[in-house]
Amino acid sequence: MENYKYLVLSLTKRRHVIPHDEILICILLNFFMVYCLRGKNKKMENKKFTISVFTENTIGLLHRVTTVFTRRKINIESLTVSETETQGVSRFTIVVNGSYDKIAQVVKQIEKQVEVLKCFFYEDEQIVYQELALYKMPTKVFANSESVEDIIRESNARVLAIEPEFIVIEKTGREHETQALFKKLEPFGILSFVRSGRVAIAKPMKRLQTHLEELESVSLFE
Amino acid sequence: METLLQEVTTEKKPSSQKLNITGAEAVVLSLLAEGVECVFGYPGGAIMPVYDAFYHYQDKLKHYLVRHEQGAIHAAQGYARVKGKAGVAIATSGPGATNLITGIADAMIDSTPVVCITGQVFRHLLGSDAFQEVDVISVSLPITKWNFQVTRAEEIPTAIAKAFYIAQSGRPGPVLIDITKNAQNERFDFEYHKCTKIRSYFPRRKVDMNAVEAAADLLNSAKKPLMLVGQGVILSKAEKELKEFAEKSGIPVASTLLGLSAFSTKHPLYVGYLGMHGNYGPNIKTNECDVLLAVGMRFDDRVTGDLKTYAKQAKVIHIEIDPAEIDKNVKTTVAIIADAKEALIALTEKVTPKSYPDWLQEFADADRIEYEKVVSKDFAPNTEKIKMAEVIKMLSDKTEGKAIIATDVGQHQMTTTRYYQFTETDSNITSGGAGTMGFCLPAAIGAKVGRPDRQVIAIIGDGGFQMTMQELGVIMQYKIPVKIIILNNNFLGMVRQWQQLFFDNRYSSVDMENPDFIKLAEAFSIKAQKVETREELSSALDAMLESPEAYFLEICVEKETNVFPMVPAGAGVGDIRLE
Numbered sequence: 001m002e003n004y005k006y007l008v009l010s011l012t013k014r015r016h017v018i019p020h021d022e023i024l025i026c027i028l029l030n031f032f033m034v035y036c037l038r039g040k041n042k043k044m045e046n047k048k049f050t051i052s053v054f055t056e057n058t059i060g061l062l063h064r065v066t067t068v069f070t071r072r073k074i075n076i077e078s079l080t081v082s083e084t085e086t087q088g089v090s091r092f093t094i095v096v097n098g099s100y101d102k103i104a105q106v107v108k109q110i111e112k113q114v115e116v117l118k119c120f121f122y123e124d125e126q127i128v129y130q131e132l133a134l135y136k137m138p139t140k141v142f143a144n145s146e147s148v149e150d151i152i153r154e155s156n157a158r159v160l161a162i163e164p165e166f167i168v169i170e171k172t173g174r175e176h177e178t179q180a181l182f183k184k185l186e187p188f189g190i191l192s193f194v195r196s197g198r199v200a201i202a203k204p205m206k207r208l209q210t211h212l213e214e215l216e217s218v219s220l221f222e
Numbered sequence: 223m224e225t226l227l228q229e230v231t232t233e234k235k236p237s238s239q240k241l242n243i244t245g246a247e248a249v250v251l252s253l254l255a256e257g258v259e260c261v262f263g264y265p266g267g268a269i270m271p272v273y274d275a276f277y278h279y280q281d282k283l284k285h286y287l288v289r290h291e292q293g294a295i296h297a298a299q300g301y302a303r304v305k306g307k308a309g310v311a312i313a314t315s316g317p318g319a320t321n322l323i324t325g326i327a328d329a330m331i332d333s334t335p336v337v338c339i340t341g342q343v344f345r346h347l348l349g350s351d352a353f354q355e356v357d358v359i360s361v362s363l364p365i366t367k368w369n370f371q372v373t374r375a376e377e378i379p380t381a382i383a384k385a386f387y388i389a390q391s392g393r394p395g396p397v398l399i400d401i402t403k404n405a406q407n408e409r410f411d412f413e414y415h416k417c418t419k420i421r422s423y424f425p426r427r428k429v430d431m432n433a434v435e436a437a438a439d440l441l442n443s444a445k446k447p448l449m450l451v452g453q454g455v456i457l458s459k460a461e462k463e464l465k466e467f468a469e470k471s472g473i474p475v476a477s478t479l480l481g482l483s484a485f486s487t488k489h490p491l492y493v494g495y496l497g498m499h500g501n502y503g504p505n506i507k508t509n510e511c512d513v514l515l516a517v518g519m520r521f522d523d524r525v526t527g528d529l530k531t532y533a534k535q536a537k538v539i540h541i542e543i544d545p546a547e548i549d550k551n552v553k554t555t556v557a558i559i560a561d562a563k564e565a566l567i568a569l570t571e572k573v574t575p576k577s578y579p580d581w582l583q584e585f586a587d588a589d590r591i592e593y594e595k596v597v598s599k600d601f602a603p604n605t606e607k608i609k610m611a612e613v614i615k616m617l618s619d620k621t622e623g624k625a626i627i628a629t630d631v632g633q634h635q636m637t638t639t640r641y642y643q644f645t646e647t648d649s650n651i652t653s654g655g656a657g658t659m660g661f662c663l664p665a666a667i668g669a670k671v672g673r674p675d676r677q678v679i680a681i682i683g684d685g686g687f688q689m690t691m692q693e694l695g696v697i698m699q700y701k702i703p704v705k706i707i708i709l710n711n712n713f714l715g716m717v718r719q720w721q722q723l724f725f726d727n728r729y730s731s732v733d734m735e736n737p738d739f740i741k742l743a744e745a746f747s748i749k750a751q752k753v754e755t756r757e758e759l760s761s762a763l764d765a766m767l768e769s770p771e772a773y774f775l776e777i778c779v780e781k782e783t784n785v786f787p788m789v790p791a792g793a794g795v796g797d798i799r800l801e
Binding site for chain 2: 055056059060063064067071104105108109111112114115116117212215216218219220221222
């Protein structure tokens with residue numbers, strides 16, 4: 001889709017070299033193609049999705065949830081598990097790439113697992129999300145140059161630990177931000193680097209409990 | 223069941239309120255509390271305490287000793303299919319448990335309620351590669367609806383209660399409870415409460431009346447509606463409601479493989495059987511109907527063929543209990559996520575009475591074409607040897623379509639399901655989604671145990687029979703009067719058919735040199751007869767049907783016949799081949 005936008009723009013710019021009716025046809029054709037592709041794009045195009053799975057806190061459930069992805073050959077980009085505000089309920093935050101249709105189906109299959117309470121999936125605009133990265137560096141880089149200190153300040157990173165041999169820097173942010181800091185620190189020698197999975201909170205205000213109550217009101221249990 | 227428990231209580235310890243028993247006894251009492259009358263299993267080290275408990279409850283709980291654990295799970299499946307409730311299979315740890323796996327996978331894909339109980343090594347040995355230790359929870363995880371490892375005796379009643387609830391509710395399926403040996407030995411205070419709800423589990427939705435209205439609107443204005451019914455109708459015991467709905471709405475009814483017997487094949491609205499080797503009419507008409515109403519089926523690829531050309535012209539209404547099936551393969555216009563029975567009752571109220579004589583005539587015309595090109599040749603062949611279809615036709619006529627028919631997988635299965643004219647429900651026991659060879663014989667045993675009042679006939683190919691033929695021992699030991707027909711073509715017929723059609727006649731490893739099946743059956747003290755000529759067939763079938771005991775009939779059939787019609791793998795239903 002981006003390509004078509006660009007094409008339309010570039011054609012518009014070169015207006016003076018192409019007769020007007022021709023350019024008009026080109027533009028209309030392009031708009032038409034963009035329009036046609038839009039419907040398809042939404043469902044078929046690969047995108048990043050964040051899946052939130054609310055589950056009972058039982059052994060083996062992680063395996064059950066991940067099997068749904070492995071069966072369909074979907075690679076999990078990151079996975080984070082933690083307790084929620086409700087006791088005994090865990091939240092899995094899973095980031096995957098896939099088409100809307102495929103992920104929607106996967107979400108239903110996850111929700112089908114007996115011990116899964118509810119499963120949601122979001123595009124990036126629908127969530128607030130964050131990651132955390134740790135960088136282990138030799139302590140001597142601080143002694144030898146001030147630029148590392150500057151980088152840390154500029155990047156809103158912080159020093160977590162200082163040991164005689166190494167220091168650990170922490171940076172929270174989105175992937176591109178922690179990656180940018182990685183690039184800046186790399187010339188000074190990074191001993192070790194780790195980035196966490198994404199944690200995400202959905203923007204809609206409806207609470208899990210409300211979802212469950214709704215589901216319960218339309219369900220039969222015998 | 224409460225009285226039974228009280229009875230047990232008074233037998234054991236009249237003074238105590240709660241029953242202080244071992245985990246193993248708790249397993250038995252929990253099964254009894256769930257109304258289990260029989261189990262199929264095989265003992266071994268890690269399950270021995272449970273077997274010791276069986277010893278004490280022989281009069282209340284019948285145990286059938288199979289000859290291989292695969293036999294236990296398939297028997298439990300056959301039992302579950304005819305009874306409409308969970309069958310139970312028991313095995314020891316390690317190889318005992320892994321031998322159940324094929325049947326568990328089969329039950330999963332065919333939505334059969336089965337509760338498997340496996341022994342496991344002592345808790346302190348878990349993960350240490352102990353003798354006969356296999357991580358059966360992980361192994362069975364993707365093919366069970368739910369599984370759970372019990373490591374303490376007091377977890378047993380809750381685990382078993384949940385197991386039965388989950389296996390039997392919503393879309394049924396197999397569950398597995400793995401019980402460590404220490405948990406079987408430990409004593410605890412037993413109390414049993416049936417499970418009626420799990421907070422994370424929503425097995426069934428109430429019928430959404432808006433969806434029903436929308437569906438009824440589509441159906442009421444339809445010109446060429448077609449209904450596809452699957453096993454969901456049988457699982458929800460909705461046969462009567464289906465008939466009422468069909469008769470009021472006038473919509474022609476086609477059946478999937480597992481839906482067979484839900485709707486009488488002799489009903490005027492019945493237009494045949496769907497799928498790869500189904501009838502010509504319902505397959506081609508799927509691509510001509512204007513509204514496709516699917517009830518309790520999952521649009522398996524053997525039904526749909528190529529999805530890109532499947533029913534593209536039709537508005538699709540999908541009645542299905544499992545939300546994950548909606549839009550999985552075929553996009554729906556209206557989805558009714560509900561139990562088939564409740565949905566059909568609601569829909570029956572909303573549809574206007576109609577009839578479609580011209581549309582039905584189109585099916586009749588297609589039937590005539592199929593009859594000329596396929597059926598007539600199958601029923602009155604010019605071959606020297608008997609054809610499978612002749613046997614099934616004769617059997618169907620002689621039993622008036624009322625027997626329980628178990629089949630294995632392959633040509634004999636497709637021929638049977640094409641030509642046996644089912645008139646009673648719960649009569650078609652076959653391995654559908656998994657296509658498990660070796661399923662038939664043990665499943666037929668389970669079916670006969672479940673329904674001793676009905677004639678149970680196992681129809682098996684010579685290949686599949688040899689996968690689980692050891693279960694003849696069960697028939698011998700417990701005198702189970704199952705009737706067995708081996709359709710022997712000395713070939714793996716369906717594979718051979720594919721090799722002929724799609725691999726230029728290169729017959730690779732399909733030729734079978736078989737043992738003397740008659741001697742084999744006789745070695746198990748089962749009456750046996752071999753049929754080689756057409757003249758013998760009728761009297762042999764009579765002898766088999768009339769026999770009060772098990773009876774084994776080997777019928778030598780034409781070596782190289784092909785099952786037609788056929789939708790070649792990957793082709794659309796409209797491309798069905800008649801020859």
